[in-house]
Amino acid sequence: MKNLFVFTLLISFFGPAYGQTIQSNSYSTTGYIKADGTIQDKSYSTVGYIKADGTIQDKSYSTIGYIKSDGTIQDKSYSTVGYVKADGTVQDRSYSTLGYIKDDGTVQDKSYSTIGYAKGIDMYWAAVTFFFFKF
16 A cells, blocks of 8 residues: 555656657657746657747757737747637648647647647647747
8 A cells, every 4th residue: 555655646747857758640759848947758768848938948948939818829939830820720820720729738730630649738739849940
């Protein structure tokens, strides 16, 4: 019983450190996003960061883009590359729909075909990883 308690305690402290899982449409793990915005590949190697202020960085801390408070996604030169609407619709800079982020974390392309899953991940962060920047 004591071992079960210790195991449960360790999971509760260290489990969240690994972050939420990003999965393909076949449920295979492609990466993780930690609560602090660290983006990791499936081997837990850091590939990028999303900072609290919306700055998007690569693994070398070079700024590659921004998430604005209104859902606008910009590249490092502040040029708009797309938008994420409050309802989860993801659009390119010309307002053409690229896909959708559902409330349950399902990520769909513009034809409503499931392309992945980002359960428990901020909608804007999921849009950045699936549609705008490759990490």
